[in-house]
Amino acid sequence: MSTGRTDSTTDTTGTGSTTGTAVVTGIGVVAPNGLGTEEYWAATLRGESGIRRLTRFDPAQYPSRLAGEVLGFDPSAHLPDRLLPQTDHMTRLALTAADLAVLDAGAGPEELHTLGAGVVTASASGGFEFGQRELENLWSKGNEYVSAYQSFAWFYAVNTGQISIRNGMRGPSGVIVADQAGGLDAVAHARRQLRGGASLMVTGGVDSSLCPWGWTAQIATGLLSTSDDPARAYTPFADTANGYVAGEGGAILVLETEEAALARGARPYGSVAGHAATFDPPPGSSRGPALRAAILGALADADCPPGDVDVVYADAAGLPDKDAAEAAALREVFGPHGVPVTAPKSMTGRLYSGGGPLDLATALLGFRDGVIPPTANVTLPDPAHRIDLVTGEPRAVATRTALVLARGHGGFNSAMVLRAPAAPRTPSP
Incomplete structure (x- = not known):
């Protein structure tokens, strides 16, 4: 696990073996403006925004009321019923993105079910919505109403664990905690694992904390926009910039060495x-x-x-x-x-x-x-x-x-x- 840098020196990820180029062979996207890679990409090229007023709870009492929300996501359409009681909304999104990435990569059991295939994801908050619900049960009903799954569903490493279990991946795994920078750091760490001998890595990041508990924490930074106009709330590099809009989702990638990818006929997106x-x-x-x-x-x-x-x-x-x-x-x-x-x-x-x-x-x-x-x-x-x-x-x-x-x-x-x-x-x- 990494919690970020402690100084201003660079970390060029050049440790370990220098052989092999890390290539991306699979992409899975869950985003506010598109569920699935091609849906997201088409919306992005159209300039279509997923920023709108929050719907998962009433934000009227909060100074920030807009968010990038993944609407229309039905976890039961993507995941088995047994996973739903034990997972936060964030993890359900992450598992769906990972499924899409693995499918896109064409990776089967022979690539995944090995000691060399691993998972490295990033997380900024963990399963806040799950945790809020169980705290509400604790204080309103009693400890016997708190789910046993609370022991891990809130944890910032839970996406890594659930992805590895679902795909039978028993190789090197980890989680990076560095807020917005963590997703890139996770991919870099996955590249290190490939250089160290791992055969395939599932990596990236998916976050979500669009619940009152998570929303309060985000507002406390003082960095969120308070505009109610989706077209003006988040305008980076403009003279109207006045904060950002928080969102949920992200992307999961499949990384392999170029040699391994080409040997099994995969077509890399890039390196x-x-x-x-x-x-x-x-x-x-x-x-x-x-x-x-x-x-x-x-x-x-x-x-x-x-x-x-x-x-x-x-x-x-x-x-x-x-x-x-x-x-x-x-x-x-x-x-x-x-x-x-x-x-x-x-x-x-x-x-x-x-x-x-x-x-x-x-x-x-x-x-x-x-x-x-x-x-x-x-x-x-x-x-x-x-x-x-x-x-x-x-x-x-x-x-x-x-x-x-x-x-x-x-x-x-x-x-x-x-x-x-x-x-x-x-x-x-």
């Missing part, structure tokens, strides 16, 4: 070429934010000069100071307006540990279809940022190298470089 993680100094320090160091570390790990990067999937905090800091880091590395930048999470809200993996999935689909999806709800970025923000319509670009960024509350930074495959998958219709 994980580089990663680095840093931690910002404490408030009041004379040192500045460490996002730039994470970017440079990831590029160095990928042996990738800045000029080779075709697109940046931004962290896009939606807060004036954090947007300015990210834009400054991008200018320092790539120059003003030096690389296309996009934030498709403006259509889903920030998904905490699910946000980074969903951006990875989006970048890989962009490789496949030769397009950069737009940033929603932003007509023009604040000119002070001096970045080339993709807005309005998708930009037709045959991207080959993408940089994905994620920052977590409290100072976590993570950066990951993806490369397109030599023989790309067939574009979707």
Whole structure:
């Protein structure tokens, strides 16, 4: 388990064996604007947002009332009945995404049911909704009404455990806790496990805490937008930026070595070429934010000069100071307006540990279809940022190298470089 960096130095994930390229062979998406990879991708290219007023509870008494909610999800249509009493909504979403990813990868029992196949996911909150319900039972009815499943259903490692059990995966497993940055860190750790001899890794992140208990905790940060207009609540890099909208969902990926994937006839979406993680100094320090160091570390790990990067999937905090800091880091590395930048999470809200993996999935689909999806709800970025923000319509670009960024509350930074495959998958219709 990792809880993030303790200093501002880079971690380039270069420990262990250096043989083998980690490729993504399967993608599973559960997002506020699409349940399933292709449904999400089509909605994203249309600029269709999943941000709306909360429906799972009445948010009228709270200052923030909008969220990216996965509507229409019926867990009984995706999972066996025996799993429903023991799982939080978050875990049900994660299991569904993992099923979709494994199916997409074409991985069968011969790949999964081994001591070499493992799971590494990220989580920012655990099963808050399940925990809230059991606490309500405890205080209103008594301890005999508390489910035995409360012992693990709330736990931030529960997605890793349930995915590994469901798929018979007995290899190396773990969980990363680093808020929004955790999803990228989890994929990086899965890559380490492949370098150490693992045969296949299921990785990524799915989060959800859209319940009164979880909502109160999120509002306490003071970072959520209080706008009731879905088109104006989350506008990263715009001069109207006033906070972000929280969401649920994310993406689960299947990682394999390139040799193993090609040997069984799999068609990779792309490869994980580089990663680095840093931690910002404490408030009041004379040192500045460490996002730039994470970017440079990831590029160095990928042996990738800045000029080779075709697109940046931004962290896009939606807060004036954090947007300015990210834009400054991008200018320092790539120059003003030096690389296309996009934030498709403006259509889903920030998904905490699910946000980074969903951006990875989006970048890989962009490789496949030769397009950069737009940033929603932003007509023009604040000119002070001096970045080339993709807005309005998708930009037709045959991207080959993408940089994905994620920052977590409290100072976590993570950066990951993806490369397109030599023989790309067939574009979707």
